[in-house]
Amino acid sequence: MIGSRYVGTMLTLAEFELRKLRHDSSEIFIRGVQPALWLLVFGTIFTGLRVIDTGEYTYLQFLTPGVLSQSVMFVAVFYGIMLVWERDLGLLNKLLSTPAPRSAIVLGKALSAGVRSMFQAIMIFVLALIINVQLRLDLLDLIGVSVVIVLAGMCFSSLSMCLAPIFKSREKMMGIGQAITMPLFFTSNAIYPVTVMPEWLRVISAFNPLSYLTDAMRSLLVTGEYSLIPLDIGATLLATLIFATLATLLFKRILE
Amino acid sequence: MKAVEAISLSKMYSDFYAVDSISFDVDEGQIFGLLGPNGAGKTTTIRMALTLIKPTSGTIKVFGIDCVRSAASVRQISGYVPQEVSIDVDLTGYENLLMYAKLYYIPKAERAKRISDGLQYMDLSDRQNDVAKTYSGGMMRRLEIAQALMNRPKMLFLDEPSIGLDPSAKTAVWNNIMHLRDEFGTTILVTTHDMHEADVLCDEIAIMNKGKIVADGSPKELKASVGGDVISLVAHNGDCTQILQEHGELLVSKPDLGIYELVVTEGEKAIPAVLESLEKHSMRVESVSLKKSTLDDVFLKYGGARIQDSGTGREARRMRRAVRKRG
Numbered sequence: 001m002i003g004s005r006y007v008g009t010m011l012t013l014a015e016f017e018l019r020k021l022r023h024d025s026s027e028i029f030i031r032g033v034q035p036a037l038w039l040l041v042f043g044t045i046f047t048g049l050r051v052i053d054t055g056e057y058t059y060l061q062f063l064t065p066g067v068l069s070q071s072v073m074f075v076a077v078f079y080g081i082m083l084v085w086e087r088d089l090g091l092l093n094k095l096l097s098t099p100a101p102r103s104a105i106v107l108g109k110a111l112s113a114g115v116r117s118m119f120q121a122i123m124i125f126v127l128a129l130i131i132n133v134q135l136r137l138d139l140l141d142l143i144g145v146s147v148v149i150v151l152a153g154m155c156f157s158s159l160s161m162c163l164a165p166i167f168k169s170r171e172k173m174m175g176i177g178q179a180i181t182m183p184l185f186f187t188s189n190a191i192y193p194v195t196v197m198p199e200w201l202r203v204i205s206a207f208n209p210l211s212y213l214t215d216a217m218r219s220l221l222v223t224g225e226y227s228l229i230p231l232d233i234g235a236t237l238l239a240t241l242i243f244a245t246l247a248t249l250l251f252k253r254i255l256e
Numbered sequence: 257m258k259a260v261e262a263i264s265l266s267k268m269y270s271d272f273y274a275v276d277s278i279s280f281d282v283d284e285g286q287i288f289g290l291l292g293p294n295g296a297g298k299t300t301t302i303r304m305a306l307t308l309i310k311p312t313s314g315t316i317k318v319f320g321i322d323c324v325r326s327a328a329s330v331r332q333i334s335g336y337v338p339q340e341v342s343i344d345v346d347l348t349g350y351e352n353l354l355m356y357a358k359l360y361y362i363p364k365a366e367r368a369k370r371i372s373d374g375l376q377y378m379d380l381s382d383r384q385n386d387v388a389k390t391y392s393g394g395m396m397r398r399l400e401i402a403q404a405l406m407n408r409p410k411m412l413f414l415d416e417p418s419i420g421l422d423p424s425a426k427t428a429v430w431n432n433i434m435h436l437r438d439e440f441g442t443t444i445l446v447t448t449h450d451m452h453e454a455d456v457l458c459d460e461i462a463i464m465n466k467g468k469i470v471a472d473g474s475p476k477e478l479k480a481s482v483g484g485d486v487i488s489l490v491a492h493n494g495d496c497t498q499i500l501q502e503h504g505e506l507l508v509s510k511p512d513l514g515i516y517e518l519v520v521t522e523g524e525k526a527i528p529a530v531l532e533s534l535e536k537h538s539m540r541v542e543s544v545s546l547k548k549s550t551l552d553d554v555f556l557k558y559g560g561a562r563i564q565d566s567g568t569g570r571e572a573r574r575m576r577r578a579v580r581k582r583g
Contacts, residue, residue: 090340097336
């Protein structure tokens with residue numbers, strides 16, 4: 001009973017996020033511009049230059065999973081701003097006055113971000129197919145990628161929801177979002193392989209959830225080498241769990 | 257059992273008491289008003305009752321359930337309309353209600369009826385499939401109230417229900433609120449800084465100022481406590497002092513100028529009687545006016561200042577405008 005209510009709350013929040021997207025999906029396209037540039041400009045040029053050693057795969061093949069995970073992270077990391085905005089409006093007070101457990105609300109919000117990320121990713125994915133990037137299009141692989149994308153959205157939105165109760169204002173959250181996205185991006189294996197990184201950067205990369213997410217997507221979409229996927233998923237789940245727990249504990253601070 | 261019972265309830269923020277040891281109770285089936293200027297501690301009190309924030313000390317119970325120990329049970333029987341916007345303006349009216357019907361775990365079989373009842377009751381059925389940002393201020397408010405009714409709350413908390421509404425929308429919202437009490441016996445706690453609203457709407461009022469309750473009672477009792485209504489008369493052909501004294505307390509009596517002010521309990525009823533007896537003594541009254549005592553006078557007496565419309569109220573209105581589609 002309690003379990004079904006818990007999951008029910010999460011699914012309800014995600015369902016209405018989807019309904020909002022259905023009413024107005026322009027945001028997906030606007031947010032798609034930046035990842036599109038990474039693929040079309042950066043990817044195409046560096047594929048031609050052949051300066052980054054990506055083994056038997058072309059640079060665009062290597063880059064596409066990276067841009068997918070990067071675009072999901074960019075959407076999800078700014079989710080905390082939405083939380084602050086909802087607090088300012090009164091929506092959050094109203095939501096917290098329902099009997100739903102706080103942690104179900106946090107996870108429901110995270111799942112909403114995951115669902116939103118899905119649509120963002122579909123756009124990038126279609127773009128990659130249009131410019132003829134060779135990807136593995138096996139159904140099971142695609143299902144796996146979807147799971148990884150939702151997980152990525154949940155992970156980074158939980159991180160953002162940990163920060164929102166600490167910084168509390170939209171302006172600060174905007175700055176924080178800017179300040180953490182680029183470091184996360186450049187210390188991950190999204191645009192170059194770990195093998196070309198200096199030693200210190202490899203250490204940082206090993207603690208960066210974006211590296212694990214990108215690695216999982218690269219395995220599923222490009223290499224078909226699944227041996228590290230359990231580690232990738234495990235590490236991301238652990239990070240999500242830590243962020244979501246912290247966010248739940250800090251949550252009531254956002255109201256005060 | 258009392259619907260709400262607060263005993264020496266306090267909430268302290270870093271360096272000041274937002275709510276300073278207040279005690280009050282609300283009878284079942286009443287509309288109870290917390291009246292006071294912005295920053296008096298009304299919203300903080302409501303949020304403690306709704307378990308959104310924890311009291312620093314003291315207790316508060318809703319229908320006998322402790323708001324700290326059994327927070328989820330309190331939330332299950334309570335409805336809440338915050339002062340700020342609580343509907344998602346990117347969703348339709350129908351979806352806003354459906355979302356909360358689901359969040360309150362209303363069984364599927366019953367959802368459709370509750371939603372259509374809510375829409376009908378708040379007069380929104382014909383716009384239910386429009387996105388809420390196209391609604392007027394009054395419609396948004398009514399949708400918010402409909403949303404708070406999804407779990408058929410025994411206890412409804414309304415924070416500044418008519419803020420930022422035009423007079424006709426205000427009256428519509430008041431009628432809806434009174435209807436809820438009369439038809440469903442819902443107990444309602446409203447906060448307001450609007451004297452007139454408190455007077456029209458509430459059965460009982462507690463006046464708050466600087467975190468404390470400074471006076472409480474029915475609007476009638478409170479107004480009577482500051483004296484009553486004042487009748488001002490102008491009559492030049494003779495001294496009216498003696499005649500007027502039979503009807504009430506004379507505040508001003510200047511026969512040479514022909515000016516009199518008389519304090520009575522119910523002005524409307526006193527005027528005909530006063531005029532009749534003056535006429536009997538052949539006094540010709542040139543003008544008469546009545547100043548009703550208001551809750552503003554009550555607040556002036558107990559709070560030491562007039563309630564002004566500023567601060568959070570302005571902010572709430574700005575927010576409401578911001579979410580509404582322009583043009």
